[in-house]
Amino acid sequence: MIKKIIAAAAALAVFGAANAGAADFYGTLKKIKDSGTIVVGHRESSVPFAYIGPDNKPIGYSIDLCMKIVDAVAKEVGVDKLNVKLVPVTPQTRIPLIANGNINIECGSTTNNLTRQKQVDYALTTFITGTKILAKKTSGIKEVEDLAGKAIALAQGTTNERAIKNAIKDLGIKDVKILSVKDHAEGFLALETDRVDAYSTDHILLFGLISKAKKPADYEVVGRFVSFDPYALMLPRDDSAMRLVANRTLAGLFRSGEILDIYNKWFMKPIPGGKALNVPAGDTLETNFAVQAFPK
Amino acid sequence: MIMLGDFDFGVIVTALPYLWDGMQLSLLLTGLAAVGSIFLGTLLALMRLSSIRLFQWIGAIWVNFFRSLPLLLVIFWFYFLVPLIVQGQVDAFESALIGFVLFEAAYFCEIMRSGIQSISRGQAWSGYALGLKYSQTMRYVVLPQAFRNMLPILLTQTIILFQDTSLVFVVGLADFMTSAVTVAQRDSRLVELYVFAALVYFVMCYFASLSVKILQKKMHK
Amino acid sequence: MNYNWNWGILFEEPYFDWLVSGVEWTLFVSAVAWIIAFSLGSIVGVARTVDSVPIRAVATAYVELFRNIPLIVQMFLWFYVVPEMVPDDWGRWMKRDMPFPEATSAIFCLGTYTASRVAEQVRAGIESIPVGQRAAGLAMGLTTVQVYRYLLVPVGYRIIVPPLTSEFLTIFKNSSLALTIGVAELLYQARQIENYTFQGFEAFTSVTLIYLVLTMIVVALMVSVEEKTKIPGYGIQKDK
Structure with a gap:
């Protein structure tokens, strides 16, 4: 009996869903x-x-x-x-x-x-x-505070851009030069060609950038998490x-x-x-x- | 410092098929935008020269409006904001194309206007005297000659349009420029790819304008 | 269209400041680039009219080179390629120690590019002066330099004031391309405001209006310059 009811309900559900599916699509x-x-x-x-x-x-x-x-x-x-x-x-x-x-x-x-x-x-x-910093090992940057007097690239429109800018403001870090780039590739190239001392985005993406670098051993991901970033589609x-x-x-x-x-x-x-x-x-x-x- | 000897031509060779796809898109966009904006520009020129005040105003406002704005701004408008107004998907290529047509029409309008003005009034009058209507006079008498006279300038403006299509880079439409940048960043080969892109554009535009000059000389014979 | 209009956002801090600083950068980049374009363009333009074949060839090569490469490509060449092609010390200086590397690159790019266009106008202006005047000058015993200094250049420039106006407007509009290398000019700020507030319509509308108004101001200024510099009976008659 219970089996029958479930089967009927399932059939109804399937039928209903199919019916709804045929007509009711929106957006x-x-x-x-x-x-x-x-x-x-x-x-x-x-x-x-x-x-x-x-x-x-x-x-x-x-x-x-x-x-x-x-x-x-x-x-x-x-x-x-x-x-x-x-x-x-x-x-x-x-x-x-x-x-x-x-x-x-x-x-x-x-x-x-x-x-x-x-x-x-x-x-x-x-x-x-979450946000971290990618720096050349020779740069001496170990934490966000070490950006004082240094140049960092940030990608326009990222949460990291705001996180780092806020950290610089809140912690009163002096003389940070910010280069505004379009996306991660451009930011990493700025670092690779010595235009900046550091690039910042989510720590996992920094590992991704290192994995594709010509000389991965030259770079390290440093510092504490400056923000929390859950990804979703x-x-x-x-x-x-x-x-x-x-x-x-x-x-x-x-x-x-x-x-x-x-x-x-x-x-x-x-x-x-x-x-x-x-x-x-x-x-x-x-x-x-x-x-x-x-x-x- | 990078010397010529350090150039990695291999990167370019491997990327050639991809860059060629980009170039095809650039050429297609140029061709369609040129046809569209010459057509619209001619209409606008006729409006500016018409005896109806309202048409004159529309033509003048159009031309002065678009000539006051950076093309980049127009591209952004059509890519981000127009789809919001029309509440539907607008293909990136189409939105760029519409932007280019509306924008470049302002420039083509001025070329066509002086082209039409270069045709002596007597020709139009004789058209009317023969019993032709305004549309017929324009279509069979004035415009063909105006086009012919202005052909070199129209072509030169089209070369500029071709260069302008590289701006679609800002919205990521995969034209030649965008493709070159994509490869440059993917392989961290900025120098090679950007020099190559410059070279390709230069050769194409230089020979195109050389051909226009030769055409111009032939026409003046 | 379901869109939450909020025009007030444009007058809130920091967005209003962003717009103001965008206008400042746009004007600054355009003005300095114009100085380069005008001086360099004058030299190249005059060089295209002299008798010496090698000088003319160099000037022609300059014009052809800069005219036939899209501006955005030139922007990338100046910013990304040039520092890698010069000796390492210079390259490092260009990338790091030069004041405002992005804006400086953009200024040089716009200046040298527009110079090629200015050069063409200058050449056209000088060439529009009847050959007889040059001959008359030389016959009076003036040297070639003096002919240029007292006759061809002053007259030529007064003829080409209107096309130069539109070249200045071009440089002003083209300065928006500087955003591709990270210069925070007007259009850059519009996008940044959109990014922070999602009020894209308001940001882009205001920037569109700013461009229109600035263009009108420039045009009005130049009309008065044209009036003052006009040579009676010379140049192209304006259509009424």
């Missing part, structure tokens, strides 16, 4: 269904989350996760194969582009914070990091149907443990175009995955 999913295209924004130098690989295509941890979501979206709207249009974004362009509807999902290394939630929405947290605001598809996919990966395979692929093994980062997931991140492994 992003409707746009995707109508155009047959999903527009994916991606970063170009957030190693190993989203960066341009040796064959000039974006690859990385966030890209892998995004592609899982793209497949789920295709299934949801009932299309066999969605056209995936890739649009490169920078820290400065990503939020306006999600807000103006030009990209449907952003795969990169974006911090989820409450200010940004006024403009955009986020899927579940996929990584946890960015989505359009006020669109819970789209967010549900994304979160269902991510929760599935967290539940099955597949997330750790994807994690290890990008953080523990050599990556295309660079060396292995060798940063284990660690307790915080594994707890994060466990806590967000919502049941079906």
Whole structure:
């Protein structure tokens, strides 16, 4: 009897869902269904989350996760194969582009914070990091206080830019010269070519930059965490149907443990175009995955 | 210090197919934007020269408005803010194209205006005398000659337009410039890639303007 | 369109200060670059009209080189490439110790680029003076230098005031490209305000208006200069 009821309920649920699915798409999913295209924004130098690989295509941890979501979206709207249009974004362009509807999902290394939630929405947290400083070993910089009298590059529109600027102001650090750059690649090049003494972004990205450097041994990540930065894939605001598809996919990966395979692929093994980062997931991140492994 | 001998030409060779994709986009954008803005510019020129006040004003405001703004600002407007107004996705290429057409039309308008003015009034009058309407006179008598006279200047402005397309770099549209920067940053080969990009643009624009000069000489024979 | 308008944000701190400092940088970069463009452009322009073939060739090469490379590429060459091509000490100085490395690179870039355009105007101005006048000058016993000093340059420049005005406006508009190498000029500030407040419309609208107003001021100033410098009966008649 109970089995029958469950079966009937399940059948009803499936029927209902299918019915709803056929007619009731709205917002992003409707746009995707109508155009047959999903527009994916991606970063170009957030190693190993989203960066341009040796064959000039974006690859990385966030890209892998995004592609899982793209497949789920295709299934949801009932299309066999969605056209995936890739649009490169920078820290400065990503939020306006999600807000103006030009990209449907952003795969990169974006911090989820409450200010940004006024403009955009986020899927579940996929990584946890914070601001640190990358310096040449010879520079003598060991902490944020050592920036006095030195030059540092910061990427426009990043949370790190504000964290470091605030730290400089709050701690009264004197004579810091700030070079404003467009993205991490430009910032690292400024460091590599001795234009600045340090570059600052999330500590995991700093390891990513080192892994691709010509002389990795010359650089070190120093200092305490200046900010707390949980990463999430960015989505359009006020669109819970789209967010549900994304979160269902991510929760599935967290539940099955597949997330750790994807994690290890990008953080523990050599990556295309660079060396292995060798940063284990660690307790915080594994707890994060466990806590967000919502049941079906 | 980097000497010429230190140049890593290999980086450029490997990147060539990717850069070529970028160049195709640059050329496509230039071609479409040129056609669109010459067409719109001609319309604006006719408006500026029309006897109807309202048209004169629209033409004059358009030209003076866009000529007062940096192209970069116009590109930003169309990339970030117009999609918000129209509430829909606007492809990056399309938004750049629309921006270029509206902006460059202001410059082409002024070229076409002087082109039309260079045709003697008598020609238009004889058109009317033959019983042609305004549109017919313009289409069959005045505009073909104006285009012909202005061809070298229109082409020169198109070369400038080609150079201007490199500005789409700021919105990440993968033109030649953007592709060169992407490779430069990915492989940390700034010097090689930027010098190469400069060289490519120089050779293309130099020979294009040389051809325009030759054309100009032929026309003046 | 569901957008939360908030024009007041533009007058809040620090955003208002950002706009003001953006205007200052835009004007500063344009003005200094214009000084370079005008002086260098004059030299190159005059050099293109002299009799000496090698001098003319060098001047022509300069114009062709700077005219045929997009400005943004030149910006990157000055900022990223030049410091790597010079001896290491100089390169380090350019990258670190030079005052405002980004703005200085942008100024040199805009100045040298616009110089090639100014040179063309100067040449056109001088060439528009009938050859007879030069011949008359020489016949009176003036040296070539004197012919340039007292005849060709003063007359030539008065003819080309209107096109020079538009070159100045060009440099002013082109200064926005300095944001690509990190100069905090007007457009840069608009984007920064958008980034901090998400009020992109207000930021970009205000910047658009600022550009329009500044252009109008420059045009008005130059109209009065044109009136004063106009040579009766010379140059192109303005259409009414």
